[in-house]
Amino acid sequence: MADEVGPTGGIRRAWRWLWRPSGRWSVGALLIVGVLGGILAWGGFHTAMDATNTLEFCANTCHEMRDNVYVEYQSTVHYTNRTGVRAVCSDCHVPREWSHKVLRKVKATGELWGHIIGEIDTKEKFEKHRMTLAQNEWRQMKATDSRECRNCHAFTAMEKAKQRPRAQQRHAEAQQKGMTCIDCHKGIAHLLPQDFDEDFDYTAGVKVTPYAAVGQPGPPAASGGGPIPAKP
Ligand code: HEC
Ligand code: HEC
């Protein structure tokens, strides 16, 4: 056939060949090849998921993270502490359960676009967007009852008697009222946005009664401590 020569003709022929029933290979052989191929693809997929979950990848692949949140995080207790247990970026930001994890990864490919157009490529632009970025995280953590925090922490695993009095008091209140970690512990790994308002409930979107006014020991939002200064 005349239309089967040239580049498009070649593609059409290859396409037809691809879907022709095999006369040479047994169904068993095809099945084995298919299963092996599937396992390899699955393994490759997992390798890619793991590779994009490392501290090295999250902190250093783009300068947007390296120059801002990464530097800040390095002076917090989640980076270095007495016992040497480290929480890396993905521990707090990427779900462990695989369907949620895949969704987060798909969303992250959208963030590549922000990188390409340079949405937050200077310190100034990053700070300008920080409130929006932070609010997205707070909303998500609130919606999941701080699921990623709870992979490591649990109220029931806390030896409350050993905690600072203020922590004991607030954690008792939190459990009683069904509050979640992120309700109070904002800014634990990075600096808070410059225009952060302690008397505003960012997840509910309402102004709350200042804690001082109701005789509480202090506003919970800032009490998580903010990044802890590096010890000399
Ligand atoms: C990978 C495990 C892990 C994850 C995930 C994690 N943490 Fe931690 N967290 C730790 C470790 C380890 C410490 C330090 C314990 C120590 O040695 O004092 C810590 C310490 C803390 C402290 C005490 C800070 C201080 O001043 O001593 C707070 C508050 C805290 N975490 C809140 C959170 C919140 C909120 C989240 C979720 C956004 C979270 N953590 C996620 C492991 C984790
Ligand atoms: C109602 C507010 C509130 C909630 C909700 C809350 N915390 Fe706290 N937490 C505090 C306060 C206040 C402190 C004391 C901070 C300080 O003294 O600087 C504290 C301290 C801590 C500490 C350090 C304890 C110590 O004595 O060193 C850890 C760890 C911690 N919180 C983890 C969590 C985790 C994990 C969750 C969620 C399961 C959570 N908190 C929920 C208010 C809260």
Ligand code: HEC
């Ligand atoms: C212990 C948990 C924890 C770890 C570890 C952590 N983050 Fe975060 N991150 C948060 C929380 C909570 C927020 C929401 C804003 C806030 O409260 O500071 C946040 C916010 C952010 C934001 C939005 C901008 C902002 O500052 O609010 C970015 C971007 C980010 N994190 C990237 C990273 C990267 C990259 C790493 C690793 C270098 C990392 N995070 C490690 C908990 C964590």
